[in-house]
Amino acid sequence: MPEHTTVAIIGGGPAGLLLARLLHRAGIDCVVLESRDRAYVEHRQRAGILEQSTVDVLRASGAGERLDREGLPHDGVELRWAGRGHRIDFPALTGGRRVWVYAQTEIVKDLIALQLAEGPPLLFEAQATAIKSLDTDRPTVHYVHHNTEKTLTCDYVIGCDGFHGVTRQTVPDAAITTFERSYPFSWLGILADVPPPSDELIYGHSPRGFALASMRSRTTSRLYLQVPNGTDPDAWPDERIWEELDARLELDNGRKLERGRITQKSVLPMRSFVTEPMRYGRIFLAGDAAHIVPPTGAKGLNTAVADVVVLARAFDRLRRTGSTEQLDAYSTTCLRRVWRAEHFSSFMTSTLHTDPEQSPFATRLQIAQLERIATSAHAAAELAENYAGPPIA
Numbered sequence: 001m002p003e004h005t006t007v008a009i010i011g012g013g014p015a016g017l018l019l020a021r022l023l024h025r026a027g028i029d030c031v032v033l034e035s036r037d038r039a040y041v042e043h044r045q046r047a048g049i050l051e052q053s054t055v056d057v058l059r060a061s062g063a064g065e066r067l068d069r070e071g072l073p074h075d076g077v078e079l080r081w082a083g084r085g086h087r088i089d090f091p092a093l094t095g096g097r098r099v100w101v102y103a104q105t106e107i108v109k110d111l112i113a114l115q116l117a118e119g120p121p122l123l124f125e126a127q128a129t130a131i132k133s134l135d136t137d138r139p140t141v142h143y144v145h146h147n148t149e150k151t152l153t154c155d156y157v158i159g160c161d162g163f164h165g166v167t168r169q170t171v172p173d174a175a176i177t178t179f180e181r182s183y184p185f186s187w188l189g190i191l192a193d194v195p196p197p198s199d200e201l202i203y204g205h206s207p208r209g210f211a212l213a214s215m216r217s218r219t220t221s222r223l224y225l226q227v228p229n230g231t232d233p234d235a236w237p238d239e240r241i242w243e244e245l246d247a248r249l250e251l252d253n254g255r256k257l258e259r260g261r262i263t264q265k266s267v268l269p270m271r272s273f274v275t276e277p278m279r280y281g282r283i284f285l286a287g288d289a290a291h292i293v294p295p296t297g298a299k300g301l302n303t304a305v306a307d308v309v310v311l312a313r314a315f316d317r318l319r320r321t322g323s324t325e326q327l328d329a330y331s332t333t334c335l336r337r338v339w340r341a342e343h344f345s346s347f348m349t350s351t352l353h354t355d356p357e358q359s360p361f362a363t364r365l366q367i368a369q370l371e372r373i374a375t376s377a378h379a380a381a382e383l384a385e386n387y388a389g390p391p392i393a
């Protein structure tokens, strides 16, 4: 394990692993420190929808082989409210863009396997505890690996350590501004050994609360229900979950969801959060370390991928020309896409969820918005463009 590297990457989630892959292919040396063990990181159940640009990046980085075999291309989603559905056709509304179902767990497995086989160094159970000498051109990452304290000096530190990571906390408060919104509800998410009710995702608005039917494969469903903050998943026995999904999704002709074994159940809080700028000197923040969205628009993972693509290009430019111009523009470049994702995720969340305090007037406004999407190609195209995502700037 080297004691010095060009780029120290803190966090081996999708952002850190993909950044390492892109830097390695550009001939830039780096090291990834990940606090958890490999099994934990590979099985953490999270996002499932990839924008076209995310798929393109994974393919170009050599990590697209299994994605091409097992990923499911999706050309639309269904919005349902008041017992009827409206399909949003992505390619027709966006000039050919689509999304893919391929779980974050699988991307992480693919990237870890490649990195362990080809490099650069990836250390599990290596928890960064502090970053020192922040204001010099040789920052030092202090970390604990298997109970031993170690240091890694570097030219740059990239915080890919998620919302609760150490990197953002290292930056002096006065140097960054944060913007935040919390929501008065959470999602109960389940994984079930049962085929999804439809070939495409179903986003359901209901006065009982939001419901989402997603999938991990043709035989595994990923289903979500809006629940109050602080909900104990054990308060939701399997039978209650299936009944509530049926009541909220109201499938056509009274059709019920096929029921099957539930293999995972958890409650996820929802938050919107942005850090500006996404940089302090030689410290850069990427992915969830810099910004969080509520999951309703499926933007979290895709925005993290866009960040590290911009960063990898900037380091490549620095290596080839000595120019820091792109690195200096990193935060501004990324924040444009970040705020678009924040707006869309917030829009999807507020259009589809029922606030515990919601007035009948606000519910009518939500229905008016959904009707507008169903009857205006402009409104539908706005949703489709955001969902399928723009090319990476």
Ligand code: RFL
Pocket: 010, 011, 012, 013, 014, 015, 016, 033, 034, 035, 036, 041, 045, 046, 047, 048, 049, 104, 126, 127, 128, 129, 160, 161, 162, 163, 164, 165, 166, 268, 286, 287, 288, 289, 295, 297, 298, 299, 300, 301, 302, 304
């Ligand atoms: P990650 O995936 O959180 O990875 C950060 C990594 O950093 C490690 N780490 C440290 N390593 C070393 N030293 C330290 N001091 C460290 N502190 C932390 C962590 O162990 C972890 O491995 O961030 P990244 O790479 O930026 O990726 C972002 C995505 O994971 C995230 O945007 C999405 O998963 C968000 N998200 C979802 N997005 C969706 O689009 N659809 C979903 O259904 C969805 N579900 C979720 C989610 C995020 C969740 N979190 C973060 C609470 C469900 C959950 C539970």
Ligand code: PHB
Pocket: 046, 047, 048, 049, 201, 214, 215, 222, 295, 296, 297, 298
């Ligand atoms: C998922 O499959 O986990 C998923 C899909 C779409 C979303 C959020 C989560 O908007």
